[in-house]
Amino acid sequence: MTYESYLENVSKKLKYNFDFIEIPEFDGVKFSLAAKSNIRNERFFATKGTVIYAYENNEYCFIRVMDDITLEGVDETFDVLKKAMDDFVKPNNEHMSTVFTGIMLTMGKLEAELEDIIKKFKYQKSYKFGLHGWTSIRLVVVEIGSGRVISSREAKKISKFYKPF
Numbered sequence: 341m342t343y344e345s346y347l348e349n350v351s352k353k354l355k356y357n358f359d360f361i362e363i364p365e366f367d368g369v370k371f372s373l374a375a376k377s378n379i380r381n382e383r384f385f386a387t388k389g390t391v392i393y394a395y396e397n398n399e400y401c402f403i404r405v406m407d408d409i410t411l412e413g414v415d416e417t418f419d420v421l422k423k424a425m426d427d428f429v430k431p432n433n434e435h436m437s438t439v440f441t442g443i444m445l446t447m448g449k450l451e452a453e454l455e456d457i458i459k460k461f462k463y464q465k466s467y468k469f470g471l472h473g474w475t476s477i478r479l480v481v482v483e484i485g486s487g488r489v490i491s492s493r494e495a496k497k498i499s500k501f502y503k504p505f
Contacts, residue, residue: 341505358375358399359376367419369420371402371403373403376401398438398439400440402417406445407448414479437473437476441480441498446482447483448483448485458481460492
């Protein structure tokens with residue numbers, strides 16, 4: 341499987357729930373694919389104009405091709421996702437959560453130490469003690485050659501989605 345065929349397969353899966361966004365380069369880092377999902381839920385009384393409460397859940401996926409994944413490359417991806425968090429998240433009383441998923445693709449094999457770092461990775465930020473929601477970052481590494489998916493703790497539940505085979 342090549343990078344292009346993998347990206348095509350993931351695009352087909354994402355298109356049902358995500359809108360693709362044009363971000364060829366963000367803060368100096370080139371992404372092969374970027375997608376956004378926005379889900380809004382409301383409760384209303386009698387008519388749709390009388391909203392009792394509403395909340396939004398957002399998700400952003402950024403896919404990056406890296407021939408050789410190093411600690412510096414993972415740190416760079418994390419820093420870009422943190423910057424994207426500041427640019428894309430607008431917390432308000434209807435914001436519940438926003439999740440940023442950084443997917444790094446490689447044909448090679450990940451080093452054992454780096455694999456442990458990614459598996460233990462966790463980052464979450466609350467806005468106004470959680471009253472205006474929270475944002476979290478998930479990291480996923482896909483070894484296309486071997487078919488393995490290495491993910492952070494929070495990304496475990498989505499790791500099957502990114503499996504190449």
